[in-house]
Each structure stands twice: as C-alpha cells, then as structure tokens.
C-alpha cells in the first residue's frame with residue numbers, strides 16, 4: 200500500500216539537535232508526517248510499537264465474539280455479529296499495512312504475536328460466557344476503543360490517522376449494535392436483564408483498564424503526546440469514557456459495579472473507585488484467564504492458513520514468469 204520509506208536500511212536516522220527541533224516544529228504546526236519523511240528513530244519505534252499492538256488487538260479481538268457466531272439467537276443477530284467480527288479483521292489489516300510503512304514486515308509482527316513477545320489489549324484475555332457479553336463488548340469495549348481512536352484520527356502520522364477514520368466509523372456501528380442488544384435484554388424477562396447485569400459486572404473493570412495505566416505510571420504518554428501520536432492522556436480518555444457511559448447504564452436500568460463511583464460537581468465528571476492494577480499487569484504479562492488460549496487459536500489459524508500463503512506465492516511467481524517470458 201505504501202513504500203517502505205527512506206529510513207536507512209540499518210534503521211538509523213540523522214538526529215542532530217537541529218533535526219529534532221525541525222521535526223518538532225512540523226509536529227507543532229500540525230503537519231502530517233508521511234512514510235518517506237525523515238523522522239527520529241524513537242518516533243518510528245513508538246509508532247511501530249503502538250500500531251503493532253493495536254493491529255494485534257483487532258485480530259485477537261475477533262476471538263471472544265467469534266466464539267458466539269454459531270450461538271447467536273437469530274439470523275439477524277448472527278449476520279450483524281459476523282459482519283462486526285469481519286470488520287475487526289479488516290481493521291487489523293489496515294493497521295498492519297500502516298505499520299509496514301514504517302519498515303517493519305507483516306511476517307515480523309505476526310512472529311512477535313505468536314511467540315508471545317508482542318502485546319495486545321488486555322481486554323481480549325477475558326472469556327465470553329453468555330450472549331449478553333456480545334452486547335456488553337459492543338457497548339463497552341467498542342465504546343472504549345472509539346473514545347481512544349477518535350483522538351487517533353488526529354495522530355501526527357498520516358497513514359495511522361487516515362486508517363483510524365474508517366475504523367472509527369465501523370466501531371461506531373459496533374457500539375450501537377452492542378448497546379441495542381443490551382436494550383433488548385434489559386427490556387426482556389428478569390432473567391435476561393440479569394444476564395445483562397452480569398455481563399456489565401464482569402466487563403466494566405477490564406474495559407476501563409483498556410485505557411492503560413494511570414498517567415503517573417504511563418511510560419510513553421509524555422513523549423507520545425509531545426509528538427502528537429496521542430492527543431489525550433490515558434486518564435483523560437478513561438474519564439471521558441466513564442462520563443459518557445454511566446448515563447447509558449442508567450438508561451438501561453443497570454447498576455455500575457463500582458460502589459465508589461460518584462459525580463463530582465466541581466469537575467462536572469465522575470470519580471471512579473480504585474482499579475485493580477495487579478490484575479491488569481497480571482493479564483498484560485500473559486497470565487490472564489484466556490492468554491494461552493488466544494495465542495493457541497492464532498497459532499492454529501496461522502498454521503491452517505499456510506496453504507493460502509503458499510498458493511498466493513506460487514501464483515505470483517507464475518504471473519511474474521509469464522510476464523518475463525512475454526517481455
């Protein structure tokens with residue numbers, strides 16, 4: 200999709216103080232940085248890290264909902280869920296392409312995911328237990344993803360920012376289909392409403408952990424915000440998400456599973472109770488309930504797809520040979 204850029208083959212870039220200052224000036228002037236532009240190695244590394252993790256999250260994120268495609272309660276629900284899961288796969292592909300513009304290959308990123316070296320969002324290491332989880336994931340997980348990704352549409356790196364525009368439009372559909380499942384369950388029988396409450400109870404805390412550690416513990420936020428890769432801090436986005444979501448829970452007639460949640464009149468915003476960061480880091484380090492299963496499933500998909508990659512390469516080689524023979 201894009202060229203691999205003009206960064207030296209050894210990944211180096213010329214980083215004199217003048218170069219760094221000129222780069223920062225472009226950022227401050229809201230210019231978009233494009234693949235062939237000179238950029239500090241740290242800027243490129245940060246983007247490869249973040250876009251790679253984001254791509255892996257979309258791909259691994261297909262698994263929890265994929266688990267329910269065959270169990271959707273109606274044809275309409277099945278079609279919507281299938282389309283949503285396919286969209287997430289598409290997002291992963293745009294993002295891998297955006298990362299490739301920075302000189303990292305798709306194979307390298309895939310190897311890092313399958314070897315367990317690469318991170319992906321903590322949220323996808325929790326199991327999906329009932330149909331209500333499809334509602335809560337769309338409502339809360341896609342809702343949190345949009346809150347984060349709307350800001351990324353203004354990221355200083357052009358290919359990432361442009362990919363996010365389409366991704367956000369699709370995530371918005373996902374959020375609505377999830378919330379609509381929640382509405383239907385909450386208007387249903389007491390047992391259905393209880394399913395919705397149970398899903399909220401389990402998914403709420405992991406969804407607010409998606410925004411990452413508190414600002415004071417966020418290793419990358421300060422530099423990423425200076426480079427306008429991130430536009431808001433982790434806590435600022437988490438706060439916006441909570442403020443938008445609490446009234447939606449009230450509309451559903453559900454109770455937020457946070458006894459310390461309170462409206463702060465001065466800040467005109469909600470204050471949440473303490474987040475269990477031990478659980479968060481445990482999941483990030485690979486010890487969540489589903490980490491091992493998720494990587495196993497991705498490894499199987501990769502192995503099962505080997506014949507497709509081989510066939511595509513054989514087809515490309517044949518076409519090239521035919522083209523060369525005709526010249």
Ligand code: FAQ
Nearest residue numbers: 253256260287319320321344408409410411417418419420
């Ligand atoms: N899970 O210094 P920070 C979706 C790591 S897409 C795991 O604050 P940063 C769509 C972080 O990587 C969801 N690890 O890091 C969908 C870093 O580790 P490192 C994904 C996490 O990058 C919906 C360390 O902690 N969205 O849901 C997490 O400045 C439904 C220190 O953290 C994106 O990736 C976490 N939650 O801020 C699909 C959006 N949080 O690399 C299917 C783009 C932090 O030093 C179904 N990414 N870490 O080893 C971002 O905006 C940022 O990367 C943050 C983290 C905000 C996630």
